[in-house]
Structures are given as structure tokens and as C-alpha cells.
Amino acid sequence: MSLKNLQMFQPLTQTYHRGTPMKAPPSALSRTISKSAETLAGSVRYGKELKTRKARSTEQPGGGLAKGSSSLGLPLLSKYNGDSDSVKSRSRNGSGSRSSRTGSVDRSTRGSSTTLNSDEDNINVVIRVRPVNEKERSIRERDMLEFPGKGQIICHSTTPGQKPKVFSYNVVFEPAATQDDVLEYSGIKRLLEMAVEGFSCTAFCYGQTGSGKTHTLTGPPGLVESGASPYSPEHGLVVRSFVYLYRLIRDQPNSHFVLKASFLEIYNEKVIDLLNPGSSRKPLQVRWSKESRSFYVENLFMVDCEELDDLFAVLEEGMRNRAVGSHAMNSHSSRSHTLLCVRVRRDVRTAGDVTCSTHGKINFVDLAGSEMTKKTHSTGKTLEEANNINRSLMVLGYCIAQLSDGKKRGHIPYRDSKLTKLLADSLAGNGVTLMIACIAPTKSNLSETINTLRYAARAKKIKSKPLVKMDARDALILSLKREVDTLQAENQHLRTALHIQTDNIEDSYGQRNRQIPLEANKLYQLPQSELVELIQLHMEENSALRHENSELFHIRDQLLRDQEILSRENERLLKKLEDVNSVCIRSPIIPARPTYSEAGSTDTNIWTNTASSSNSTYKES
Numbered sequence: 001m002s003l004k005n006l007q008m009f010q011p012l013t014q015t016y017h018r019g020t021p022m023k024a025p026p027s028a029l030s031r032t033i034s035k036s037a038e039t040l041a042g043s044v045r046y047g048k049e050l051k052t053r054k055a056r057s058t059e060q061p062g063g064g065l066a067k068g069s070s071s072l073g074l075p076l077l078s079k080y081n082g083d084s085d086s087v088k089s090r091s092r093n094g095s096g097s098r099s100s101r102t103g104s105v106d107r108s109t110r111g112s113s114t115t116l117n118s119d120e121d122n123i124n125v126v127i128r129v130r131p132v133n134e135k136e137r138s139i140r141e142r143d144m145l146e147f148p149g150k151g152q153i154i155c156h157s158t159t160p161g162q163k164p165k166v167f168s169y170n171v172v173f174e175p176a177a178t179q180d181d182v183l184e185y186s187g188i189k190r191l192l193e194m195a196v197e198g199f200s201c202t203a204f205c206y207g208q209t210g211s212g213k214t215h216t217l218t219g220p221p222g223l224v225e226s227g228a229s230p231y232s233p234e235h236g237l238v239v240r241s242f243v244y245l246y247r248l249i250r251d252q253p254n255s256h257f258v259l260k261a262s263f264l265e266i267y268n269e270k271v272i273d274l275l276n277p278g279s280s281r282k283p284l285q286v287r288w289s290k291e292s293r294s295f296y297v298e299n300l301f302m303v304d305c306e307e308l309d310d311l312f313a314v315l316e317e318g319m320r321n322r323a324v325g326s327h328a329m330n331s332h333s334s335r336s337h338t339l340l341c342v343r344v345r346r347d348v349r350t351a352g353d354v355t356c357s358t359h360g361k362i363n364f365v366d367l368a369g370s371e372m373t374k375k376t377h378s379t380g381k382t383l384e385e386a387n388n389i390n391r392s393l394m395v396l397g398y399c400i401a402q403l404s405d406g407k408k409r410g411h412i413p414y415r416d417s418k419l420t421k422l423l424a425d426s427l428a429g430n431g432v433t434l435m436i437a438c439i440a441p442t443k444s445n446l447s448e449t450i451n452t453l454r455y456a457a458r459a460k461k462i463k464s465k466p467l468v469k470m471d472a473r474d475a476l477i478l479s480l481k482r483e484v485d486t487l488q489a490e491n492q493h494l495r496t497a498l499h500i501q502t503d504n505i506e507d508s509y510g511q512r513n514r515q516i517p518l519e520a521n522k523l524y525q526l527p528q529s530e531l532v533e534l535i536q537l538h539m540e541e542n543s544a545l546r547h548e549n550s551e552l553f554h555i556r557d558q559l560l561r562d563q564e565i566l567s568r569e570n571e572r573l574l575k576k577l578e579d580v581n582s583v584c585i586r587s588p589i590i591p592a593r594p595t596y597s598e599a600g601s602t603d604t605n606i607w608t609n610t611a612s613s614s615n616s617t618y619k620e621s
Ligand SMILES: Nc1ncnc2c1ncn2[C@@H]1O[C@H](COP(=O)(O)OP(=O)(O)OP(=O)(O)O)[C@@H](O)[C@H]1O
Pocket: 129, 130, 131, 133, 175, 207, 208, 209, 210, 211, 212, 213, 214, 215, 216, 219, 220, 221, 330, 332, 333, 334, 335, 367, 368, 369, 370, 438
């Protein structure tokens, strides 16, 4: 396959920096039950029923996961090890290289999150061009696209003499690109790594109907539903990402992971839970969370995914329940927008021996395709669906246009559709986003292809500010610990500056350097009362350090004042001496001697005006 257009996806990195205490009070600890690898290995079930794992979500708008979640030990890949090479990663997607941006603590109302970057990031946009299909081949439709390389696409015009249009993107997948190429070079691997690190990540497919969005995400129609092996070469980005995600988790044995998944669709402006649609397909409400300042779906089912199989089962169940229809341009057309979300909670020990939880997620969004109803020959139900699809895509288009116009960014109409409400954070909030724009290469699709390419070009300009989501309690402990360290360092510096022995100070603040007994790995098992006590200890130490610091500053100020008094006294005495000297000049019996101000040099001793020297002068005269 020739991929002339491949370019590297620029990854980000995470650096934690010192912060201040968060305002949010410590929440109750999430209980986690550790399972050994053996236990997990003994419970491999492929394609098992979801029912046993379903639990109604207590969706924590602040980013926290539901309480009482079970833990995740080593992920189970052994079942598929035989053909694991089919998803083996190559090094070209750049997931290994990292930039070196610094971070800070978010002091905004999102009390429980830690900022990664002070900089903003652009949405990563890649293009996938589907091959010419049977129908188009049979009528010998002209291929209108050319790929000169360096992420460029040339769209030739149907009008003779008219200039071709040139577009440029991060990566272009030509028709011959495989599903594996998309995994390797789209940047999705980096997104998954970031989700594990605690970022909110979104990969969404955009494009006209029949352009290959569903194919890119989940493969050809019916593949997932048929329960094909996860290593089938036809599988799309979602299954491949699941496998990669579990590998990432397996490679971090020192961290503890909890994964949960949800799957919904937006059908005719109604949110339907694909893991629990019910016979009446009762719609769920989309609500605004003041705490996290984002929209969320109320009562959405979350499924614990201890094993890779659980994620496959979620996907399978959701794919079976989503709305699919047929029209002139696609016999398996998605009639809704679907959003599959995998939440990743990671408990990790950080610097200072404190265990922190990060809450990342990865969303896979398969948008329904824009439709020209004249071309799809839609009527009745299909027409109503098409109108709703087009309307919500139009709102998405407005939002993208507003967001991409950096200078005159006005009101962003997120609230005008369920889709934009749920994508708001991915588009311009604190998430990291990958847009895969799908296009068809043939003449009959040219105007929609150009529209999609324009959309994609606009989306490329959108910036977001990625944040790592962290528990308020963890952030508080971590920031207090950092503050203690900083105050101690400051204290030490002051002591050195004042030449004060540490031991003496230690005595006067007997408790000060006492180590707070913090067993980080047991943090989660501590009862609330002990945790509060721990935080209080940190706070006490902080206030003792602050007190000591202010005492030291006080001593320093006192010394400066003493120095000032001494130098003033010195000046006064010198003045007096000069007066005495001027009297001497006028005296007939005492010879004149240079004034102090003239003296300057050290060899003139102003105290040598003694009787003996006077005598000698007297003798000379
Ligand atoms: N890259 C590709 N390679 C092979 N077949 C493809 C490719 N892209 C799409 N197809 C095929 O084209 C057909 C239409 O694709 P798909 O259903 O994914 O389009 P879509 O954009 O999701 O459409 P809709 O918006 O109507 O749901 C499918 O049969 C799919 O398998």
C-alpha cells in the first residue's frame, strides 16, 4: 500500500507541578477489590452476556466514577495471543516521543482537575478516502481525487478549465489503506495513552452517507455483531483500540485500573441507551453539570469491564441495538449518531508517596452521514431521520465554524442539539480530539467531498486545553504535600541565610520535622475519619511551617533593624569626630590633621591625634 501522505501525529506529555489545595472536600473513598491475575485468568469468557455486569451509572459529573467499582488486574490477552501480530504496533505513530510542556494546577471551578498544559492544542484531523465501490465501478464513475503526498489532497473540477482545489491535513489515508494503518497512523494510539493518563479523549468520524465512517470505526456491516475474532483484519478502529488499551494497561503493573463502558445513540434527537434500550426505547435526559461544567446523560448504564471480552461484549450489544436503515446510497446506513465511551480510572503512586486517581476516557463517535435526500430517495421514516441527522450536523457545523474562528469567537450554539451538547467538551473544552473525515473519491460525490474537506480544514483550527482529571481528595493531599515540601525548602533556605543551626530550631518547634506516616498504597483502604485526620496532620504541619517561616522572617527583620541602628550610630559618631577635628584645626596648640571625609584610605587612622604626635608637631614648628 502506498501511503505518501503519512505524517507524524504530535503527541503530548504530562508533567505534574506544584499546586495549591483544592477547594472541593475529600469525597468518600472508592472501594476497590483487588483481584489476582490468577483469578482473572480463570474467568475468560468470550462473548458472554452483559447482564451480569450492568449497573446503573452514578455518573459523577465531576469526573469521578461510580463507587463500589471492581478493580482491574492484568488484562486478558492470552486467549488471542496466537495471532496477536496482526495488531502489532509499528513505531511510526510517534507514541514514544513526547513533548516537554509544563503544567500547572487548575484553579478554576473544576476543583478536582489538574491542568496538563498551559498551552492549547489543535484538533488532530485525518482524512480517510474509501475505495470506489461496485456500483460506481459498474457505471465507470470518474475518480476525482489525487494524492501528491505531504498530507495533500487535490480535488479536480468537473468543469473544464476550472482550477483544482488543494487541501492539506495531518494524515491522508488513501483508498488502499488498511484498517491497521488507521490504527497505526491516525494518532489514536496516543489518544488511548492519554486516556490512560487521565485525559478526556474523543475520536469521531465525520462525512457524507456511505463514505466509510462505520467501516473505519467498526468494520464492514455485521462484522462485530457476528462475534468475529478481535484479530480479524477487517475490524475497525474500535476493536483495535480495545486491544491496544488493554496492552497499555497490562504494561503498567504498578498502577491499578478500573474500566467502565457506556454506549448510546442519538436517534431523532433522542438519547437512547444502547446497552439498555428497553422495549420502548425510552429516551434519557441530557443534563448540565455545574460541578464539571459539562453535559452528561442521566441514568446511562455503565458496564464494568474487567476483561477485554467485556469491552467486546459492550460493542457487540450496542451495535445490535443501534438504528440502521437502508437507502439508495447505503444499504446499511446508520440512522443515528452513536457514542461509545470507555472510562479509565487509574490509581497511581506519584512523587511524595501519595496515591492519586486519574479519570480518563476515550469516546468513539460514529456520526450519521449527511444526506442529500434527493440522492438517497428518502421518504417517510427515513426522511424524518435524514432531516434530524442533517439538522444536528448543521449545528455541529455552526459550532465548528464559530470555534475555528479564533478572532471573533462568539456564542457557540452547543445547546441547539444533543449531539453538540455531548461533543462540547471534546470540541473545545478540556479534551483531546481526533477527527477522521471520511470521503468518497468519485464524481457523483464531489460536492459532498469538498464540503467534508472544508469542514475538516475548519476543525483543524479548533483549539482545546487538555486537563487531567483527578479526585479532589487526591489533589488536596498531593498539593498539601507539595506545599509542605516547598515550605520546608524555603525554611531551610532562610535558616542557611541567617546562619541558624537546624538543631536549635528543631528544638523550639519540636514537632515540626515529624514525618507524617503516610502509606500511599493503603490510602484507598483508609476510613474517611483517618483520611480526614491525615489531611489535618498535613494542614497542621503546613501551619507550623508557616508559623516558623514568619518567625524566621521576624528574626531577619529584627537583625536588619539592628544593623540599621548600628550604622546610624556609626554615622553619628563619625560626624562628632569630624566636629572635634575641625576644632583641632582652629586650635594653636593642636596641629591640623586631615578630616575624616578626606581620609578615605585605610592607612589614615583618625584616632592617631594623640599627645605624642602633637608634641612632635609642636617640636617641628
Ligand atoms: N475503506 C473501505 N474499504 C472497503 N470498504 C469500505 C471502506 N469504506 C467503506 N466501505 C464500505 O462502503 C459501505 C458504506 O460504508 P459505511 O456504512 O461505513 O458508510 P457510512 O459513512 O458509515 O454511512 P452512513 O452515514 O450512511 O452510515 C460499506 O459496505 C463499507 O463496508
